[in-house]
Structures are given as structure tokens and as C-alpha cells.
Amino acid sequence: ELKVEQNPLFLSMQEGKNYTIYCNYSTTSDRLYWYRQDPGKSLESLFVLLSNGAVKQEGRLMASLDTKARLSTLHITAAVHDLSATYFCAVDNQAGTALIFGKGTTLSVSS
Amino acid sequence: DAGVIQSPRHEVTEMGQEVTLRCKPISGHDYLFWYRQTMMRGLELLIYFNNNVPIDDSGMPEDRFSAKMPNASFSTLKIQPSEPRDSAVYFCASSSDPLGYTFGSGTRLTVV
Numbered sequence: 001e002l003k004v005e006q007n008p009l010f011l012s013m014q015e016g017k018n019y020t021i022y023c024n025y026s027t028t029s030d031r032l033y034w035y036r037q038d039p040g041k042s043l044e045s046l047f048v049l050l051s052n053g054a055v056k057q058e059g060r061l062m063a064s065l066d067t068k069a070r071l072s073t074l075h076i077t078a079a080v081h082d083l084s085a086t087y088f089c090a091v092d093n094q095a096g097t098a099l100i101f102g103k104g105t106t107l108s109v110s111s
Numbered sequence: 112d113a114g115v116i117q118s119p120r121h122e123v124t125e126m127g128q129e130v131t132l133r134c135k136p137i138s139g140h141d142y143l144f145w146y147r148q149t150m151m152r153g154l155e156l157l158i159y160f161n162n163n164v165p166i167d168d169s170g171m172p173e174d175r176f177s178a179k180m181p182n183a184s185f186s187t188l189k190i191q192p193s194e195p196r197d198s199a200v201y202f203c204a205s206s207s208d209p210l211g212y213t214f215g216s217g218t219r220l221t222v223v
Contacts (some may be wrong), residue, residue: 033212042202042214043214088153091148093167095214097159097166097167098167099155099156100156103152103153103154104153
């Protein structure tokens, strides 16, 4: 059974601090996706990582992929309140036709 | 493009009633997905279609759940009879490739 595990599930951060969210998965997929969900809202695509060693950055968020370790990280630099949301990672199912999501990491940034 | 459109946004129903959730995918997208989101289980893939044909319904929790896609611009997810444990947010998404997933705004279902 395909598994996607995120940790931590909840993260309370202070503004200005750095932290990392981890996503482990059990498939041999070369693609990994990060989504953001604001409370009561839909999911918004953040990053698509397409190969081993891929790194993508936007603003204070940076995502990386290590397919050999089956691990992706989402690094947050100098957190600000606007980053408070739930972050999901996802991988392709075995057929490569649908996404399987982790349970999400709920990030709360306070001053 | 208006994106993926789901209706209703909120649904409150009594246990035992039939519930129908609706989704209009983005024009030209040939994949349509139904997900359910709960605090306990996160985002679960229920069923997905390719070119209106159900491909994998292994995530549908019980026979009380059914989904159809009669044409390229419309899909329904039906629960009959509904139970309190079906309370969740149901998302529809469409894509022409998993890289291009677009989610709808979701339907928040409450079964009392």
C-alpha cells in the first residue's frame, strides 16, 4: 500500500524562525508535489518536483526532493504570519494517474 | 476559465437522506477526481475518471457511495443513505495530467 507520511503534523512557529517539514513516501515515484490550503479554502499548488535532486524556491519556501531516500523537504525561512496554513505533499499513484496525499502539516506562525 | 466548479458549497442533511454533490471540471481536462477530507484521515482519493470512464473506485468507502460522469463537463458523487460519519469536505479536481491538478472549492457536508 502506498504511504505518504508528513511530519510534524502540527507546527507552531515564531516569526523570523526557520523550520523544515518532512515528507516520506513509499513509492518509486520521481515526482512530488506540494500544496497549500488556507483554512476553509481549497488546495493551491506550490511546487512540482520532477526528478532526484530537484530544488524549487518561492519567497520564503524552498522544496527539495531526494528520490533515493524517498524524502522531500519543505524549508521555511524567516517565517511570517502569512505562511500560516496547512501544507500537503503528494505523490503519483502506481499508475501515475492520480495523486496520493499526506495528512498535511498545519503551520501556525505567531509573533 | 471559471475553474473547477462544485455545488453546493455547504450541505446539511439528516441521516438516512440521499445526498448528491456536483462537479463541473475545467473544459479540456480529461481526468476528474473526487477526494474526501477529514481531520482524522486527511485527503482520501475516492474515485477518478479518465475520459468519463471510472478508472479506480477502490477508495469509495462503501456501497452507499456512487459516482457518475455522464459527460465531459459534469460529475456527481452520491451518498445514499447518508450517515453522520460521512460528514467531511468533498473536493473535486480535474487535470489533463497530474502536474496540472486544479481543485474546486469543495462541498462541506454535515450529516446530522
